[in-house]
Amino acid sequence: MSSNKTALVIGASRGLGLGLVQRLTEQGWNVIATVRDQQKAEELKSIPNVRVETLDMDEQSSLEVLTLNLKDQTFDLLFVNAGIMGPAHQSAAKATAAELGQLFLTNAIAPIRLAERFVGQIRPDTGTIAFMSSVLGSVASPDAPEMALYKASKAALNSMTNTFVTQLGDTGITVLSMHPGWVKTAMGGEGADIDVQTSTTGLVDQLNAYAGKGGHYFINYRGETIAW
16 A cells, blocks of 8 residues: 555546546545636545645646645656547548647647646656556557547657656656546546546556656556557
């Protein structure tokens, strides 16, 4: 059982983010969890050892406030879970600048900007930064045309993460790009393969297994390596 470890989970009001908070606290972690809307965080607030903070990851001013509120914290884990599907049409031909800007800002740029803000507060050698990626972000797997724009945003996140890792130097921090599986959430839909508990249990198992390894890994919730 983990104890006296602290995690910062970004995007935790529902679905996989909420599940991650539940699994981590079950293992004795203290968790600071962010939500965009405090009114949608009732279930989160009922979990012991959880502190809820407000963050709209896309807004620089919101990030400034969070950074200030957490400036004295040291984290064993930063898990950036927040993300969006993008426009329903998923078509390059139909996409507007606003749709693309929102999708790539939220899914690829904002997570890295946030990680850059907090990297100095991640515990050296044993700390982990994890990004919720997707197997759909693998350029080695040309499929799912109905998800074309979402796929591109996750590939962009992976690329940004690869570059971010080069800035870590000899901190010993482990970076994980994680595929949660196809999960029954608002984004995954009811037809998905697995439930949130199965996915988040696996994700936390991998977080524990990879802690202290250093380096960057693209894996799924079962610990299987995914091709970039």
